[in-house]
Amino acid sequence: EESAAIVVPAAAAPQMQAEQQLDRFKRATRKHVQDFREGIYELLGWKVEMKGEGGSLRWHLSSRYTSDAGSELVFQLRPAESGRPPAFDLLRTPWAEQLQDDRQAAAFLEAYSSTPGFLAAITSGLVAQRSGLA
Structure with missing residues (x-):
């Protein structure tokens, strides 16, 4: 069985990479904010x-x-x-x-x-x- 490869035009590759980086940044920021909120709640009540x-x-x-x-x-x-x-x-x-x-x-x-x-x-x-x- 052959798996179909997705061909991405060379011009779209940098944009996809930027979108992936932005998505990783958003997830990391959400996690950091959640940890901060939990810390404030536990420390200060x-x-x-x-x-x-x-x-x-x-x-x-x-x-x-x-x-x-x-x-x-x-x-x-x-x-x-x-x-x-x-x-x-x-x-x-x-x-x-x-x-x-x-x-x-x-x-x-x-x-x-x-x-x-x-x-x-x-x-x-x-x-x-x-x-x-x-």
């Missing part, structure tokens, strides 16, 4: 997703320590302006509304403009609740 484009880009965070599927915090980056560095604004979500009652966590955003402090306070509270310490 937050699943982070970026949604949207340009000025409407939003960062969606969900904690590994909450059992509510709809518990999500959404942030939008406010660009730097007149000597102030860029900062994240917490947008309204049901969970964000609920967290307004947590004065300690809210203080990190309102008094200190610290998103990391806010997320750490939430994480501490959730871990304490899960452990029965709260």
Whole structure:
């Protein structure tokens, strides 16, 4: 039995090679991004997703320590302006509304403009609740 060989015109070979390289790059990038996301989730306890484009880009965070599927915090980056560095604004979500009652966590955003402090306070509270310490 003879196997039919596919004849590729010489002019198409570089394009096919470039497409194969691009495909390998895309697969490697997808794997790298997935590994990065898993590392962030395991290290910091937050699943982070970026949604949207340009000025409407939003960062969606969900904690590994909450059992509510709809518990999500959404942030939008406010660009730097007149000597102030860029900062994240917490947008309204049901969970964000609920967290307004947590004065300690809210203080990190309102008094200190610290998103990391806010997320750490939430994480501490959730871990304490899960452990029965709260």
